[in-house]
Amino acid sequence: MIKKFLLHNLALKLVSLFLAIILWFYVAGEQNEDLEKRATLNIEPPPGMVISSRSAGKVNVLFRGPKNRLSLISSDIAVNYKIEEIKKPGKYSFTISPRGIDVPSGVKIVSIKPSTVTVNLDRLISKWLPIKPNIKGKVGEGYRIAEDKIKLNPNISLVEGPEKLLKNLEFIYTSPIKVKGYTKSFIQRVSLQPLIKGQLPSLDIIEVTVPIEEDFVNKDFKGIPLKFLLSSAEHFSVQCSISTIDITLTGSRPNLDKITNKDILAFVDVTGLNPGRYELPVQIKLPSNVFLLSDVPLAKVTIGEKP
Numbered sequence: 001m002i003k004k005f006l007l008h009n010l011a012l013k014l015v016s017l018f019l020a021i022i023l024w025f026y027v028a029g030e031q032n033e034d035l036e037k038r039a040t041l042n043i044e045p046p047p048g049m050v051i052s053s054r055s056a057g058k059v060n061v062l063f064r065g066p067k068n069r070l071s072l073i074s075s076d077i078a079v080n081y082k083i084e085e086i087k088k089p090g091k092y093s094f095t096i097s098p099r100g101i102d103v104p105s106g107v108k109i110v111s112i113k114p115s116t117v118t119v120n121l122d123r124l125i126s127k128w129l130p131i132k133p134n135i136k137g138k139v140g141e142g143y144r145i146a147e148d149k150i151k152l153n154p155n156i157s158l159v160e161g162p163e164k165l166l167k168n169l170e171f172i173y174t175s176p177i178k179v180k181g182y183t184k185s186f187i188q189r190v191s192l193q194p195l196i197k198g199q200l201p202s203l204d205i206i207e208v209t210v211p212i213e214e215d216f217v218n219k220d221f222k223g224i225p226l227k228f229l230l231s232s233a234e235h236f237s238v239q240c241s242i243s244t245i246d247i248t249l250t251g252s253r254p255n256l257d258k259i260t261n262k263d264i265l266a267f268v269d270v271t272g273l274n275p276g277r278y279e280l281p282v283q284i285k286l287p288s289n290v291f292l293l294s295d296v297p298l299a300k301v302t303i304g305e306k307p
Contacts (some may be wrong), residue, residue: 034110035063035070037077039101041117044082048124049089052162052196055118059096065107072104079112086121089163093118122162127169129159133208134173134193137180142254144215145179151209161195169195174206185211214252218293221259222246226282226299227267238270241300245282251290263287268299275303 039061045051059079063070079101086092095116098109131152139145152174159172173193187209223244230236245266249256265285270278278301284292 031066032064033067033070035073037061037063037073037075039077039079041096042078042080043094043117043119044080045119045121045124046083046086049086049121050124050160050162050196051119052122052165053120056114059117060113061101062110062112063103063107064110065104069104069106073107077101081117083119083121089120089122091118091120122164124160125163125166126158126160127166128156129169129172130156131192131206132171132173133210134176135210136176136178139179139212140181140183142215142252143183143212146211146213149211153207153209154204157192157204157206159192159195165195174208177208177210179210179212182210182212185209185213216250217253217256218248218250219256219259220246220248221261221264224261224264224266227265228301229267229269229271231271235306236270236275237304237306239302239304240268242297245297246294247284247292247296248294249286249290250293255287255289259287259290268301270301270303273303275305277302 037060039059041054041057041059043051043054061077061079063073079096081094081096083092083094093116096112096114098112101109103109131154133150133152135145157172159166159169161169172195174190175193177188177190187207189205189207192204192206224247226240226243226245228238228240230238247264247266249259264287267283267285268280269283270280279298280301282296282299284296286292
């Protein structure tokens with residue numbers, strides 16, 4: 001009996017079930033719901049003026065409407081406001097109107113928070129400023145940036161901004177140039193750093209050459225034995241006023257750390273000299289990639305015939 005009831009007019013029952021489901025989805029979609037989104041606040045200043053600071057860069061917008069219409073709202077929405085009829089710099093407050101937001105039909109804006117925004121307006125001026133590189137981080141160990149050799153092309157820019165800020169500004173930085181771990185020179189193209197927080201980056205492109213070289217340090221070496229260079233055929237006795245010397249070397253830290261006194265040869269060349277007294281320069285032979293920084297002393301040498 002039950003089976004007969006279920007199968008009676010089955011097609012009509014299936015169509016009715018399908019229509020009921022469609023109707024349920026339609027009614028559910030037409031019920032109003034609330035949706036809050038974070039929106040970018042775009043404020044257009046009056047001609048010849050610029051916003052030097054503002055109380056908010058984003059606002060929370062509460063929408064209300066059917067769910068199927070709320071889903072049409074863009075994830076990247078913006079609130080646009082144009083400041084008019086103000087001609088003097090100063091601090092001003094404005095009420096943000098929903099008229100600056102595009103919404104789908106059937107959706108309304110319930111609230112905007114904060115509803116009031118305060119801005120500081122200043123005169124817009126232009127000024128030529130030198131450009132400085134904004135170096136961030138430390139290069140690899142044993143290396144340094146040769147700051148006096150950094151090149152920027154161009155090295156000056158015509159900058160627009162608030163009068164109060166620009167009139168005392170002596171230079172402008174590039175956007176950050178990261179050098180962490182670098183051991184070789186490189187060239188990077190960067191923009192200028194915005195003068196005001198939240199301002200769009202400058203369209204100017206600066207080509208920055210960052211020279212990186214080994215970081216030379218100095219190191220003292222004391223008590224280096226003094227030797228004499230003479231021909232094996234010469235049978236002379238040699239006496240000297242000094243037996244050791246102290247010198248200062250310069251080079252990269254890794255290279256200097258490898259060197260000991262045994263790696264340095266200090267000598268006086270007495271080949272071909274007749275017996276007598278002489279003041280002769282001390283000659284130094286060094287390992288590669290290090291350099292003598294200190295002055296070389298003169299040695300007082302007495303050459304005599306062997307008995």
